[in-house]
Amino acid sequence: MKTLVSLVSLLAILLVALPGPLYKFGILELGPAFTALRFGVYAGIAALALILIQLIFLRKNISWAAVGVSAILAIVAVGLPMSMMGKAKSVPPIHDISTDLVNPPKFVAIVALRADAPNPVEYAGEETAKQQREAYPELITQKYPQDTEQLFDAAEASINDLGWELVNADKSLGLIEATDTTGWFGFKDDVVVRIRTTGEESYLDIRSKSRVGMSDLGKNAERIHALIDAINSKF
Incomplete structure (x- = not known):
């Protein structure tokens, strides 16, 4: 026995x-x-x-x-x-999380990297947005008094600090793209950061999307929170 x-x-x-x-x-x-x-x-x-x-x-x-x-x-x-x-x-069975649910940031350089991914690069749609609003109401566009250049530098530095793979950093477009690989299964989730300004404030939006799987077990929301916290710590 x-x-x-x-x-x-x-x-x-x-x-x-x-x-x-x-x-x-x-x-x-x-x-x-x-x-x-x-x-x-x-x-x-x-x-x-x-x-x-x-x-x-x-x-x-x-x-x-x-x-x-x-x-x-x-x-x-x-x-x-x-x-x-x-x-x-x-958590809701979704895998595409964004701080802007009306006009989610779009992937650019990462599109080619997701060519064979089961989950398409396009935003998942209104049903996903509805579930996100209920589960993560705090994930909204972030506003900063700093100018876009300062915010861009802080976001790029934070992505490097978090150990994500930087794919694209275009300051002229206010766009940063990166990939985070999970430890155990090695799932690749993609992140796009969009920075804009109205002249008085700078606006930061983040979108995180899994390449595979129906539910992300809350990982994409956690990732956005981590990036926001990292950026905020620099100001």
Whole structure:
């Protein structure tokens, strides 16, 4: 039983931990990767059930260190995907977030990079805008007393500070484009920053859009918040 518990818990953590890197490096497609995650949860639950059987019926022969390690692996294997599912239920199933929902900033240089992306470069539309207004009402156009050049420099520096890949920085157009790659699965999400002025104030809009997936688990909104906070810290 001890060996079986160890093997099942090890299988569970591998099924959860490996799909991300395997997808990231092009070894596994996204569908099979998510299937592996699901089976990792099943294996983790099975390992926890076997541990419970050990604790009830085979207590005298238990190796507490081995049981502890197996339990940790199984809990992580179950907990990580379940936390992702919980996050998915708490945010709208959208992947295109913008501070301007009437006239979202448009990608320019990034268009070519998204040529093969499942999610098209065009804005997702009014249904997405409606869900965003309900979920993220605070994400609106940002206003600054600084001139556009100062704001542009702060935005570009903030993107570099955040470690995103700078794709395009056109000060004459007030346009900055960048790509952020997530750590575990290596998902690429694209960001465009638009800076304009009325002569008295400078206006900053940010749009963040995932290349794949229906729901972004709130990542694009978090990314916009992070960039706004980084910019604000420079003034």
